[in-house]
Amino acid sequence: MPEGHTIHRIARDHAPLLVGRPVGASSPQGRFVEGASLLDGRVVERIEAYGKHLFHWYEGAVMLHVHLGLYGKWTVGRDDPPVPRGALRLRLTTDEAWFDLRGPTACELLGPGERDLVLARLGPDPLRRDADPSKAWDRISRSRVALGQLLMDQSVLAGVGNVYRAEVLYRAGLSPFLPGRELDRERWDLLWADLRALLRAGVRAGRIVTTEREDRDRRTGRPRREDAHYVYRRTGLPCRRCGTTVRTQVMATRNLFWCPTCQS
Numbered sequence: 495m496p497e498g499h500t501i502h503r504i505a506r507d508h509a510p511l512l513v514g515r516p517v518g519a520s521s522p523q524g525r526f527v528e529g530a531s532l533l534d535g536r537v538v539e540r541i542e543a544y545g546k547h548l549f550h551w552y553e554g555a556v557m558l559h560v561h562l563g564l565y566g567k568w569t570v571g572r573d574d575p576p577v578p579r580g581a582l583r584l585r586l587t588t589d590e591a592w593f594d595l596r597g598p599t600a601c602e603l604l605g606p607g608e609r610d611l612v613l614a615r616l617g618p619d620p621l622r623r624d625a626d627p628s629k630a631w632d633r634i635s636r637s638r639v640a641l642g643q644l645l646m647d648q649s650v651l652a653g654v655g656n657v658y659r660a661e662v663l664y665r666a667g668l669s670p671f672l673p674g675r676e677l678d679r680e681r682w683d684l685l686w687a688d689l690r691a692l693l694r695a696g697v698r699a700g701r702i703v704t705t706e707r708e709d710r711d712r713r714t715g716r717p718r719r720e721d722a723h724y725v726y727r728r729t730g731l732p733c734r735r736c737g738t739t740v741r742t743q744v745m746a747t748r749n750l751f752w753c754p755t756c757q758s
């Protein structure tokens with residue numbers, strides 16, 4: 495599933511091609527015909543990312559809400575759009591570019607106030623300047639639930655997914671099984687700061703790299719895919735720092751990866 499950095503990257507990449515322009519909108523698949531007809535011809539005023547949610551603000555207080563879920567994907571091109579194929583939920587076109595959306599969990603129009611309802615269900619997003627980390631702390635510091643589960647809960651923190659969960663806990667030396675209320679404030683502040691730094695790096699690079707250079711097998715140049723993470727998808731391999739076998743088990747419906755020595 496795309497994590498928050500992907501959605502912020504999409505917002506950043508799409509904005510210069512969409513904002514301030516009228517769009518053509520259609521739903522070749524047929525599942526968003528009414529919505530598309532309401533968007534058709536309107537000017538995009540703003541594109542906003544919040545956690546894993548994307549919002550297009552259109553003139554006339556019309557808003558498009560997209561959540562990619564597990565399988566959703568945007569495809570963008572500059573030339574003439576290709577002949578529509580497959581489950582193409584939404585196609586947006588401008589005089590310069592086209593944007594095809596396939597397979598989202600949510601693709602809907604929101605009325606006034608409905609965006610606030612979506613945001614009210616979400617914790618702070620470390621990628622946003624207006625994020626208030628104390629809101630997440632309030633939840634975590636009162637919870638008996640394990641950190642590895644809390645970090646995946648979008649109502650605690652928005653945008654964190656399975657890769658960042660595993661990696662940020664490893665980097666902090668924190669057990670994913672530690673109950674939230676046993677975390678102290680200082681370690682939470684460090685965790686938040688690291689999460690923000692990692693997510694920002696993810697937006698810039700368009701991929702998740704969490705390893706420090708000295709912990710990679712190859713220590714120069716752009717990290718290879720197999721060098722990018724400490725524990726994520728490294729089950730059975732030796733920990734980069736202590737050599738202990740990396741373990742996995744399901745937590746919050748996804749595979750959790752951790753080093754039982756570095757994160758005890």
Ligand SMILES: [Zn+2]
Nearest residue numbers: 733736753756
């Ligand atoms: Zn280790």
